[in-house]
Structures are given as structure tokens and as C-alpha cells.
Amino acid sequence: MTFNNIKSKFPVFKKNPSLVFLDTAASALKVDSMINATNNCYSNEYANIHRGAYELSAKLTKKYENTREKVAKYLNAPSYKNIIFTKSATEGINLISSCMSEDYFNDGDEIIISYLEHHANIIPWHISNKKIKINPISLNEKGEINYDDLKQKINSRTKLVSLTHMSNVTGSITDFDIIKDLIKNKNIPLLVDGCQFAPHKKVDIKSLDPDFYVFSAHKIYGPSGLGVLYMKDKWIDSFSPYQGGGQMISNVDIDKSTYADGYEKFEAGTPPIAPVIGLSASLDFMSETNPNKIYEHEMELHDYAFDKLNKFNNINIYGKSKNKGAIISFNFTNLHNSDIGSMLDKKNIAIRSGHHCCQPLMKYFNIKGTSRVSFGIYNTKDDVDHLTDSLDEIIKILT
Numbered sequence: 001m002t003f004n005n006i007k008s009k010f011p012v013f014k015k016n017p018s019l020v021f022l023d024t025a026a027s028a029l030k031v032d033s034m035i036n037a038t039n040n041c042y043s044n045e046y047a048n049i050h051r052g053a054y055e056l057s058a059k060l061t062k063k064y065e066n067t068r069e070k071v072a073k074y075l076n077a078p079s080y081k082n083i084i085f086t087k088s089a090t091e092g093i094n095l096i097s098s099c100m101s102e103d104y105f106n107d108g109d110e111i112i113i114s115y116l117e118h119h120a121n122i123i124p125w126h127i128s129n130k131k132i133k134i135n136p137i138s139l140n141e142k143g144e145i146n147y148d149d150l151k152q153k154i155n156s157r158t159k160l161v162s163l164t165h166m167s168n169v170t171g172s173i174t175d176f177d178i179i180k181d182l183i184k185n186k187n188i189p190l191l192v193d194g195c196q197f198a199p200h201k202k203v204d205i206k207s208l209d210p211d212f213y214v215f216s217a218h219k220i221y222g223p224s225g226l227g228v229l230y231m232k233d234k235w236i237d238s239f240s241p242y243q244g245g246g247q248m249i250s251n252v253d254i255d256k257s258t259y260a261d262g263y264e265k266f267e268a269g270t271p272p273i274a275p276v277i278g279l280s281a282s283l284d285f286m287s288e289t290n291p292n293k294i295y296e297h298e299m300e301l302h303d304y305a306f307d308k309l310n311k312f313n314n315i316n317i318y319g320k321s322k323n324k325g326a327i328i329s330f331n332f333t334n335l336h337n338s339d340i341g342s343m344l345d346k347k348n349i350a351i352r353s354g355h356h357c358c359q360p361l362m363k364y365f366n367i368k369g370t371s372r373v374s375f376g377i378y379n380t381k382d383d384v385d386h387l388t389d390s391l392d393e394i395i396k397i398l399t
């Protein structure tokens with residue numbers, strides 16, 4: 001399947017038409033409708049929200065809150081009341097870690113994560129003020145979560161299972177049906193890091209049924225500085241506030257305060273107003289295009305690229321899962337991934353090199369880093385051909 005003329009919706013290609021952008025997993029390029037909506041917000045609609053007694057503020061408040069409903073619909077979440085805006089997915093996980101440390105964890109509790117996790121789903125647990133033991137799940141030979149190991153690791157001290165929906169290194173997609181079965185009736189909450197999945201495939205919170213789900217707007221053709229945290233009612237009701245300040249209060253005296261109920265308790269201060277308006281436009285773009293069609297398009301490119309890359313001598317591709325997204329990480333024997341990255345850049349091809357904020361995974365694979373290509377809606381087969389032709393040339397120069 002092809003998305004004819006889709007590049008014309010991404011202004012960066014007007015200035016730089018030959019750009020081959022293969023780093024969407026880090027951050028997606030920006031779609032014009034999102035840029036225009038943000039621009040219009042600042043140019044014509046802007047006022048602080050929730051508190052103004054005037055029309056400009058009231059109108060923008062409505063638009064902002066409508067976006068909460070749009071996000072809930074996009075995720076097929078039970079209600080807009082379960083959607084909390086944060087500054088990033090990273091902040092969403094830190095919020096959960098902080099609130100759980102305050103109200104839920106005890107010293108000696110265990111949480112289960114996997115070796116696939118991004119640092120954003122590792123370090124927040126390290127900096128908890130409770131002594132939490134991390135029980136990591138190993139991977140199978142395809143670079144997927146080892147579900148048998150998960151089964152072994154669950155015990156009476158397990159207080160949370162927190163896993164990526166799709167790896168930002170191997171692209172493998174986690175099978176939450178198996179996981180939900182393993183934790184059923186054990187009263188263990190589930191956090192899903194949807195950063196890589198939500199921009200590429202339809203999320204269905206009602207069927208996934210996690211306690212928490214996070215993603216970042218900037219990976220979904222949207223603005224930076226904005227994350228989405230879905231949280232089940234019982235946690236919204238039981239957690240204490242994460243930060244204090246304006247908007248999250250019920251009543252304030254000089255020496256004490258009481259807090260708003262619901263999601264507002266977690267949104268202290270002036271929120272990311274224009275980014276939320278931008279996200280609204282990027283979600284419209286996603287819905288109009290249909291996330292599952294985007295996935296089909298990207299996987300067609302992935303399969304084409306995988307076959308071409310696999311034909312190189314001395315290439316090692318990390319992760320060969322059948323159920324995956326359009327991300328390929330690889331190394332050439334005796335060549336450094338950063339040399340590959342900078343030489344491709346000279347040919348106007350943007351890929352990622354390094355540890356991808358997954359140092360434990362790099363250590364697990366016994367490597368320092370990889371080259372990584374990741375696909376977005378704007379990529380084409382020509383991009384793949386340009387990549388593999390350029391790699392051919394670079395390898396000849398470097399070896």
C-alpha cells in the first residue's frame with residue numbers, strides 16, 4: 001500500500017526534498033495540520049485556560065478539554081476522565097513511580113520489567129524512595145520477552161509488571177494476552193509503555209485493560225513537550241498528588257491544602273496548552289489515515305528493508321520477532337555504528353546510532369550500540385534503496 005503525496009503534508013520535505021528520514025522511533029517529523037493548529041493557537045486563540053472569565057480563555061479551555069476526549073477515543077479508553085496530560089511519556093512513568101512510592105510500594109517489594117525496556121521504564125524505579133527490587137525478564141532468541149521466565153518471576157512480592165508495548169530497538173511487540181493471563185487474579189497492576197506502539201497501530205485500552213498506559217505526542221507526528229498517561233479510576237482515586245500548584249486544588253490555607261478529585265489532581269500549573277491543541281490535529285491526521293493502514297505500509301517497507309539488509313555480509317540484525325513493528329537494529333562486524341550513522345548523514349539519510357536509551361539491552365546483547373532504522377508514514381521503497389545502496393558504498397570505503 002502507498003500513501004500518495006503524503007510527503008507534501010510534511011513541510012520539512014519542501015526545504016529538503018531528498019531527505020531520507022529513518023529515525024521516526026526517536027521522534028516523528030511534523031505534519032502540517034499539527035503545525036498550523038499550534039500556530040493558530042498561539043496567533044489567534046491563545047489565553048491561559050481553566051481560569052479566565054473571558055471568551056478567549058473559555059473557548060480554548062473547551063478545545064483543550066475536547067482533546068482529552070479525543071485522546072480517550074483514540075485509545076478506546078473508558079472515559080476522558082482517565083486521561084492525564086504530562087510533559088512526556090517519561091514524566092508519566094515517573095509520576096506513577098513517585099505516586100506508587102508514596103502510597104503503594106513498601107521496602108522489599110518487587111517489580112517486573114524486561115531487558116527490552118527504554119531507560120524511561122527503568123530509572124524511575126531506581127529513584128523510588130522505597131527499596132524496590134527489579135526482577136528483570138530475559139528474552140528469547142528472537143529478541144522477544146520470554147513469557148516462561150515471566151511466569152517464574154511472578155511471586156507474592158511482585159507489586160507491578162511494567163513492560164514496553166513495542167521495543168524501540170528490536171521492534172518486537174509484547175503479547176499482553178499472555179501476560180494478562182499470567183497475572184490474572186493476582187492483584188498485580190500492569191503498566192504498558194506505548195511510546196513505540198501507539199504511533200503505528202491501533203491501541204485498544206478496553207481490551208488491553210492495563211492499569212496505566214503512556215505515550216508521547218512527539219512520536220505521533222505531534223508536538224514535543226507533551227505526554228499522555230492513561231490511568232484506571234482506582235489509582236486516580238487512591239494516589240496522592242504528584243506535584244502541587246495551581247489548578248490541582250480544592251481549598252488552600254496558608255498551612256494546608258486539599259486537592260481536586262480526578263485527573264486534575266495530577267495536572268498542577270499551567271498545562272502544555274498549545275501542544276495539546278497540536279496533538280488534537282495530529283490525532284485527526286492519524287485517525288483519517290487509519291493507524292492499522294499506517295502499520296501495513298510501514299511493515300511492507302520493513303520487510304523490503306529487512307530482506308535487503310539481511311543479504312549484506314557480516315551483518316548482525318538484532319531481534320527477529322514475527323510480531324513486530326517497523327524498526328531494524330543492526331551492526332556490521334568490525335564497523336562502528338556511529339561511523340555508519342555519520343557517513344549516511346553525508347548522503348542525507350538520517351538513522352540512529354548508539355544505545356537508544358537501552359543500555360541494559362545493549363549489555364544483554366553484549367554490544368555497545370547499534371545502527372537503527374525506523375519507519376514512518378512518509379517513507380518509501382526509494383528510501384530503502386537509497387539506504388542499502390549507500391551502505392554498500394560506505395562498507396567499501398571503510399573495509
Ligand SMILES: Cc1ncc(COP(=O)(O)O)c(C=O)c1O
Nearest residue numbers: 088089090118120168193195216
Ligand atoms: C519505548 C520507549 N519508551 C519511552 C520513551 C521515552 O519517551 P519520551 O522521551 O518522549 O518521554 C521512548 C523514547 O524513545 C521509547 O522509545
